[in-house]
Amino acid sequence: MTHVEILATVPLALALIHLARIDIKQRILPDIITLPLVVAGLGLSLLDGPEAVITCAIGAAAGFAIFFVIGEVFFRLRGYEGLGLGDAKLFSAAGAWLGWAALPTVLLIASLGALGYIAATGWKSGRAIAFGPWLCFGFFVSWCLKLI
Incomplete structure (x- = not known):
């Protein structure tokens, strides 16, 4: 963990808060x-050396590819x-910041959060739910766990 990573947490x-709000209201995650x-995320990985860059580049590519498929x-x-x-690009960003292994x-965090929300609110079957806010939540929680 570097000071730059800690400082990067605020932006x-x-x-992520901005993305979540937009997705809730408009159902888009803007490029x-x-x-x-x-x-x-890829730029931040440069601080941790070549191995981290490769791990994060694979994470970015895998995150996009998984959700695209x-x-x-x-x-x-x-x-x-x-x-x-938009969800694929956000998952790609998570991979770029955290690496493929995260x-x-x-x-898991995003899915459990979304399922908990659905269960708690009595969400009706067949109604769409914005998954972006839950991806943002999973991304941020995972980032904070990385900093510990």
């Missing part, structure tokens, strides 16, 4: 925020979008 939190997060399969089976490219943790 990361602000970006103007998600793509710079990918670049910032899931979204594409869902679309082909159902005929409508269930997981958008992606299952991010996804």
Whole structure:
């Protein structure tokens, strides 16, 4: 853990809060925020050496690819979008900041948060839920765990 990583926590939190609010209201995760997060994560990995850069680059690529494939399969089976490219880019950003090995943790935290919300609010089957806020939550919790 470096001082730069600790200082990066505040802008990361602000970006993730902003993304969550936008996704709740508009059901989009804008590239103007998600793509710079990918670049910032990869840039931050430079501080930890070449191995970290490779781990984070693989994380960024894997994060995007996993969600892209899931979204594409869902679309082909159902005929409508269930997981958008914004989610894939946000998951890519998580991989860029945390490395590929943290992606299952991010996804687990996000999924459990979303399922808990659905259970607590009596969400009706068939209604869409914005997954971006939960990805933001999983991303940030995983980042904080990395700093401990």
